[in-house]
Amino acid sequence: MEKKIPQATAKRLPLYYRFILNLHNQGKTRVSSKELSDAVKVDSATIRRDFSYFGALGKKGYGYNVEYLLQFFKDTLEQDAITEVALIGVGNLGTALINYNFSQSNNTKIVMAFDRSKRTAKTENGNIPIYSIEQLEEKLNGVEVAILTVPAAAAQDIADRLIDCGIKGIVNFTPARLTIPDDVRIHHIDLSVELQSFIYFLKNYPMNE
Amino acid sequence: MEKKIPQATAKRLPLYYRFILNLHNQGKTRVSSKELSDAVKVDSATIRRDFSYFGALGKKGYGYNVEYLLQFFKDTLEQDAITEVALIGVGNLGTALINYNFSQSNNTKIVMAFDRSKRTAKTENGNIPIYSIEQLEEKLNGVEVAILTVPAAAAQDIADRLIDCGIKGIVNFTPARLTIPDDVRIHHIDLSVELQSFIYFLKNYPMNE
Numbered sequence: 001m002e003k004k005i006p007q008a009t010a011k012r013l014p015l016y017y018r019f020i021l022n023l024h025n026q027g028k029t030r031v032s033s034k035e036l037s038d039a040v041k042v043d044s045a046t047i048r049r050d051f052s053y054f055g056a057l058g059k060k061g062y063g064y065n066v067e068y069l070l071q072f073f074k075d076t077l078e079q080d081a082i083t084e085v086a087l088i089g090v091g092n093l094g095t096a097l098i099n100y101n102f103s104q105s106n107n108t109k110i111v112m113a114f115d116r117s118k119r120t121a122k123t124e125n126g127n128i129p130i131y132s133i134e135q136l137e138e139k140l141n142g143v144e145v146a147i148l149t150v151p152a153a154a155a156q157d158i159a160d161r162l163i164d165c166g167i168k169g170i171v172n173f174t175p176a177r178l179t180i181p182d183d184v185r186i187h188h189i190d191l192s193v194e195l196q197s198f199i200y201f202l203k204n205y206p207m208n209e
Numbered sequence: 210m211e212k213k214i215p216q217a218t219a220k221r222l223p224l225y226y227r228f229i230l231n232l233h234n235q236g237k238t239r240v241s242s243k244e245l246s247d248a249v250k251v252d253s254a255t256i257r258r259d260f261s262y263f264g265a266l267g268k269k270g271y272g273y274n275v276e277y278l279l280q281f282f283k284d285t286l287e288q289d290a291i292t293e294v295a296l297i298g299v300g301n302l303g304t305a306l307i308n309y310n311f312s313q314s315n316n317t318k319i320v321m322a323f324d325r326s327k328r329t330a331k332t333e334n335g336n337i338p339i340y341s342i343e344q345l346e347e348k349l350n351g352v353e354v355a356i357l358t359v360p361a362a363a364a365q366d367i368a369d370r371l372i373d374c375g376i377k378g379i380v381n382f383t384p385a386r387l388t389i390p391d392d393v394r395i396h397h398i399d400l401s402v403e404l405q406s407f408i409y410f411l412k413n414y415p416m417n418e
Contacts, residue, residue: 007414014405018384041386041397076409083408092308096301100400108404145408169411171404175227177250187407188250189398191309195317195380196223198396199292199354200285202378205216 298359
C-alpha cells in the first residue's frame with residue numbers, strides 16, 4: 001500500500017475508479033488524460049500529476065492503460081474488502097442514503113440502521129434491518145463506521161455511545177460539532193455550510209475573473 | 210468586500226459565523242481562539258490565521274471581540290441579502306434538504322421545488338411550492354441557484370435547461386459529472402465518493418501516526 005499519496009489526490013481516487021471501471025466495462029483498453037478530464041471534470045494537469053503518484057505513465061498519443069489503472073485502484077481502494085457501515089437516524093436524509101445507489105464501484109455497504117421511532121424506512125433495497133436506537137449496543141457488534149443523520153441535539157449523545165461500542169469513524173451529517181477521542185476519525189458534511197459557502201464563492205469569486 | 214480571503218478560509222466562514230452568532234445570542238462579548246477551536250473543531254492555529262484575514266486581532270488574555278466578528282461575518286456573507294434557491298428532484302434527499310434546518314445564520318432559502326411526478330413532499334415547512342418539471346422554464350424566473358437531486362440519468366438534461374433559464378450556480382448531488390459553460394459555477398457533493406474516500410482515509414491515514 002502506497003501511503004505517500006497526497007490527501008487531495010486520495011480524495012479523487014473513488015471518482016477516478018468509478019470512471020475507469022466504466023471504461024473497462026465498455027471494453028476500452030486505453031484512455032487519454034484529456035478524455036478522463038472531460039469525463040470527471042478535473043483538469044488534465046491535475047490528472048497527470050495525480051496519476052504520476054499512481055505509477056501510471058501516460059504515453060503521448062496513447063494515453064493510460066485502463067487495465068493497469070483499474071487494478072491499481074482496486075488494490076488501493078481495497079475493493080475486495082467491503083466496509084460495513086451503520087446508519088443512525090432514518091429520516092429523509094437517512095432513507096436517501098440507504099437508497100443511494102452505492103454502485104459496484106463502491107466498497108462500502110450500509111448493513112444496518114437505527115432510529116428512535118419504530119418507523120420502517122421505505123427502503124428500495126429492503127434488506128437492511130432497522131433497529132430501535134435502544135438496541136445500538138446490542139446490534140452494532142463489530143461495525144466500525146457510522147453515518148450520523150440524527151437531529152443535531154441528539155448527535156453528541158449518540159456519538160458517545162457509538163465510540164463506546166468501538167466505532168472508529170463517523171460521517172457526521174448533523175450541524176453539531178462533536179467532541180470525540182483523538183483516535184476516532186470524523187468527517188463533517190454540513191449541508192447548510194456547503195450551500196452557504198457555495199453561494200459566497202458564487203458571489204465573490206466570479207468564474208470569468 | 211475583501212476578496213483576498215483564501216478559498217480554504219472562505220469555506221469556513223459560514224461555520225465561524227454560526228458559532229459567533231450563538232455566542233452573541235448568549236450575551237458573550239469576547240471569545241478566545243481556544244474556545245472557538247473547541248466549539249468548531251478547527252485547530253487554534255488555523256483559526257488565528259483565518260481571523261488575521263478578517264482583520265480581527267485577538268489579544269492575549271482577552272481573545273476576540275464577538276461584536277466585531279459578528280458584524281464582519283454578516284457583512285462578508287451578505288446576511289441581509291437572501292439568495293433564493295430552486296431545488297430540482299423531490300425524492301428523499303430533496304425532501305431532506307427542503308426540511309433541513311437552514312438556520313437563522315443561513316442566508317439561503319429554497320423558494321421552490323420541481324419534480325417529475327406530481328408528488329407533494331411531506332415538507333415540514335409547507336410553504337414551498339412544488340411544481341412539475343415541465344413548468345421549469347415558466348416558474349424559475351429570476352432564481353440563479355439550483356440544487357440538483359434528480360436521478361443521475363436526468364442530470365445533464367435538467368442542467369442544460371437550468372442554464373438556458375439563466376441559472377448561475379448548481380449544487381450537484383447526483384453522481385453525474387455535468388458539462389456546463391465556463392461562466393456557470395458547479396459544486397459536486399457526491400455522497401458515494403465522500404463515503405468511500407472517508408473510508409480510504411480511515412484505513413490508510415491512521416489518526417495516531
